Amino acid sequence: MKTKLLSALTLSAVLFAACSNDNEEPADNWNGEIHLTTASADLRMTKAAPDDQIASGQQIGLYISEDALTPAVTYMPNLAHTANGSGGLTGTTQYYPETGSGVKISGYHPYNSGLADVFDFSVTADQSVNANYYNSDLLYSAEANYARQKTAHTLTFDHLLxxxxxxxxxxxxxxxxxxxxxxxxxxxxxxxxxxxxxxxxxxxxxxxxxxxxxxxxxxxxxxxxxxxxxxxxxxxxxxxxxxxxxxxxxxxxxxxxxxxxxxxxxxxxxxxxxxxxxxxxxxxxxxxxx
Missing domain, CATH: 2.60.40.2630 (Immunoglobulin-like)
Structure with a gap:
């Protein structure tokens, strides 16, 4: 049975106007940014490290590419985003392609800044410390297609361990x-x-x-x-x-x-x-x- 780790990460994205349209008024104030947040209005407050939210200071890595046979836009790989523990994520702002295409996104946790995409991952021996427990929880969101839209997209993460x-x-x-x-x-x-x-x-x-x-x-x-x-x-x-x-x-x-x-x-x-x-x-x- 495959359990989906619904660490739901909300993806807000707005299309960025093309250079040729610099003098036009942006529609709906939608500038094309992809905003990322984590939903958690009812986060459990317990002595245990919570499994229902990405904790404050924890980072995820994202891979974004244009959803097109011949992509015209490329993105930096392994983009780091940091959670604030109450639903917010911060990171370098990304935009939908000006071509009108959607994007493909995958992600993982915890973030690793190394260049190699294949690396050793170890759980921590002392997981009584919340940070060590969080850093032992290997998560993955499989690549999926996300159409250009103003409404929310949800990234679904699986526990791999x-x-x-x-x-x-x-x-x-x-x-x-x-x-x-x-x-x-x-x-x-x-x-x-x-x-x-x-x-x-x-x-x-x-x-x-x-x-x-x-x-x-x-x-x-x-x-x-x-x-x-x-x-x-x-x-x-x-x-x-x-x-x-x-x-x-x-x-x-x-x-x-x-x-x-x-x-x-x-x-x-x-x-x-x-x-x-x-x-x-x-x-x-x-x-x-x-």
Whole structure:
């Protein structure tokens, strides 16, 4: 199941008048700018890093081209736009082609300023810090055609990686869970990402322990072999308990969220698992043309 990351980015665009029309009054005050914003009037305010908005200071990269067999206009590649956390995006203003054509746009997050379009991307080990969690969330908006129009165009972003969430419940022996910590261990942290095609390679790198955010942890898609310790629960008393992958292993698929209900007993832990599509990071990012 492919989950669309509706981090809706609103694209407002107005056609820029041709040089030959410099003396004409612009129609509707529409000057051709492509305005980008993120919609978020009802952003959740929680301790967890929100999945329903592009956070303040986060950057996306955009690729824009003229939608024509023989393009007359070219755009700078990998255009950076910065979110303000409440719906706004700032970046170098772009315009629709004067030819009357529409445009094709693709995008990704987080922004990478490097020249290579294929590069290694790694999730961060300490995702308890919101910025590290955001920077671990690899998103991609597939190239699509956007006609010249004054109304909003919406960019739809997919999560390319995998999310793990958990809940802790005291079981046999009623262990004290106050101050307990959880880590996701023995997962590979890196994939090769193609920001043009929106593809990722098989997981690679050195196994890493990930400290989750309050809202969960992001890992790269991969298969974990049976018998591997995957989840580590450390009690404030100093005891450490592990969940070991059962027979058959576990395949962490992209764009999916794995929800673990962990029962902590004094002698060990047990758990149940459910898998759901990873829901939209944003409400719908809308772009308004004015």
């Amino acid at each position: 995998t999310k793990i969430t958990y809940t802790l419940v005291a079981g046999s022996g009623s262990p004290d869970l106050s101050g307990a910590t959880v880590k996701i261990i023995n997962t590979l942290p890196t994939v090769e990402f193609d920001r043009i095609a929106g593809t990722v390679s098989a997981a690679k790198g050195t196994v890493t322990a990930i400290t989750p955010n309050a809202g969960g942890a992001i890992i790269v898609p991969q298969t974990i072999a049976a018998g591997t310790k995957l989840i580590e629960v450390t009690l404030a008393s100093g005891g450490t308990l592990y969940h070991t992958v059962p027979t058959g292993g576990v395949n962490f698929a992209p764009r999916q969220q794995y929800n673990y209900a962990i029962t902590v007993n004094l002698t060990g832990i047990s758990m149940s698992t459910s898998v759901t599509p990873w829901q939209p990071v944003g409400k719908q990012v809308t772009a308004e043309m004015d």
